[in-house]
Amino acid sequence: MGNYAVKKKRNLKEKIGLLLFLILIICIIYVAAMIIISPTEAESDAEYVRVKSDYVLSLLQCALGLIVMFIPSIIEKKISIDIPDSMEILYFTFLFSAIVLGEVRDFYYVIPYWDKILHAFSAGMLASLGFVLVAIFKKTERLKYYLSPLYIALFSFCFALTIGVVWEIYEYLADGLLSLNMQKYALADGTKLIGREALADTMDDLIVDTLGALVITILGYFSLKKQEDRNQNSN
Structure with missing residues (x-):
């Protein structure tokens, strides 16, 4: 029964991954066409319409999505570890929500706080991944030293925040090099x-990243602490 459940979840992961891949390909074709036919600048007296730079950003995100969606499988092959299928499904869900819905379907502007919701989700997911990676390395005996629940929680928290900071750096560089508006x-x-308002989006993102990662690391810490106490009592 256990093996059947594992196979079922793996098949689901592969189907979701394939679907995401096909959707991203379709989005790239659509966005490339829109870059050709869309205006370079919006008319001052016209309602808001997406211009070429908006679609360039969408194209960049879709292309990046096609690359980063294979990161889990590359890590599994290079380091010979098995990332849980449920974690990869969450990862694909995040990419779909951020790229297809957020950028291509304009949810960042249409749905209030869509960006903040995704930042909280991704921070929690990355913090969970930190716990998972430590557990995998302990299981494969690559970690030969004892790591306390507090140390593991701190690592997971820092891991999530580091990825969040790297993402903000990527947005800053993309905005500067390609004249985009990723940092809003x-x-x-x-x-x-101007002024403080121009910094608000980046700082809000980092604050939400911190809170999202903090919630998961606190929960993870108490879970590990409870498990450790249970093991000590049984011995």
Whole structure:
């Protein structure tokens, strides 16, 4: 029964991964066509319409999504570890929500706090991944030293925040090199924000990352602590 459940979840993961791959390919074709036919700048007296730079951002995100969706399988092959299928399904779900819904379908502007929801989700997912990686390395005996629940929780917390910071650096560089608006320093109509408002999106993202990772690491810490106490009492 256990093997059947594992196979069923693995098949589900593979189907979701294939579906995401096909959707991203379709999105790339669609966005590339929109780059050709969309205006370079919106008319000042017209309602907001997406311009070429908006679709360039979508194309960049879709192309990046095609690359990063294979990161789990590459890690599994290079390091010879098995990332849980449920974790990969969450990862594919996040990519779909962030790229297809967020960028291509414009959910970042249409759905209030969509960006913050995804940041909280990704931070929690990455913190969980930190716990999973430590557990995998302990199981394969690659970690020969005792790691306390507090140390593992701290590692998971820092792991999630580091990825969040790297993402903000990527957004900053992309905005500077390609004249995009990933850090939302401008409104949807192109109006530039100034002062503290221009920094708000980046700082809000980092704060949400911190809170999302903190919740999961606290839960993970108490779970590991409870498991450790149970093992000591049984011995």
